[in-house]
Amino acid sequence: MSIDAQSHTPPLGHGALTPFYDIVIALMTRERYWRERLIKRLAPQPGDVILDVGSGTGSLAVALHKAEPRAVYVGIDPDAEAVARARHKNKKAGSSAQFVRGFLSEDAIAAYAHPNKVVSSLVLHQVPLEEKKRILRQMYEAVEPGGLVCIADYGQQRSWRMRLAFRRTVQQLDGVEDTQPNADGILAPLMADAGLADVDEAERINTMTGTISLYVGHKPLGRC
Numbered sequence: 001m002s003i004d005a006q007s008h009t010p011p012l013g014h015g016a017l018t019p020f021y022d023i024v025i026a027l028m029t030r031e032r033y034w035r036e037r038l039i040k041r042l043a044p045q046p047g048d049v050i051l052d053v054g055s056g057t058g059s060l061a062v063a064l065h066k067a068e069p070r071a072v073y074v075g076i077d078p079d080a081e082a083v084a085r086a087r088h089k090n091k092k093a094g095s096s097a098q099f100v101r102g103f104l105s106e107d108a109i110a111a112y113a114h115p116n117k118v119v120s121s122l123v124l125h126q127v128p129l130e131e132k133k134r135i136l137r138q139m140y141e142a143v144e145p146g147g148l149v150c151i152a153d154y155g156q157q158r159s160w161r162m163r164l165a166f167r168r169t170v171q172q173l174d175g176v177e178d179t180q181p182n183a184d185g186i187l188a189p190l191m192a193d194a195g196l197a198d199v200d201e202a203e204r205i206n207t208m209t210g211t212i213s214l215y216v217g218h219k220p221l222g223r224c
């Protein structure tokens, strides 16, 4: 299926809001803190190849470049405007991050990267359940045996305060159908179903838009 034939939800739920994405995320999600925690989990090293699924406007790439400029970074995202913004922002920051427009697929995995680390932030909550499963399977396929998968996304909303915050913000923008499975705690079981081992909801960060959880898992050694 061509990239234009397959639909996707843009960064803030509507294409017209994409120019405001960075400022909204900075103001409403404690972005600096959760990105720092995510990068700590990723622990980028010289020579790492890091694939970012749903790379959006390229903010994680800029932060990763600052943390470890010798790591190779490839971002993939179906949204043309987000990809253009990511390229512009990274060039300005002196980062050589590469951005590909598309969905994560077997062809994309073969063509663009052989990552030892695969990451995704704030993507899975806004895609349908079947797409969550497909993306996680492809992340598993993409990463090298022994490699690391890290996800930062809205996870289980455990308190009434966090459920209310999530309902009033994220679910207003992205709808209930795609987002509710995350709020019900589906991500860790789906990661394990995709084949990942040692899956752990390692951190939970409360924000005014709901709890963002950091999940980690590994592809077992000896499996392709």
Ligand SMILES: C[S@@+](CC[C@H](N)C(=O)[O-])C[C@H]1O[C@@H](n2cnc3c(N)ncnc32)[C@H](O)[C@@H]1O
Residues within 6 Å of the ligand: 008, 009, 010, 011, 012, 025, 053, 054, 055, 056, 057, 058, 059, 060, 076, 077, 078, 079, 082, 103, 104, 120, 121, 122, 123, 126, 127, 131, 135
């Ligand atoms: C909320 S933004 C997050 C962007 C970025 N990862 C970040 O941390 O700021 C979600 C991104 O996921 C992308 N996206 C939507 N559907 C997707 C899919 N099926 N596969 C990969 N990315 C997708 C959107 O285009 C958008 O850029």
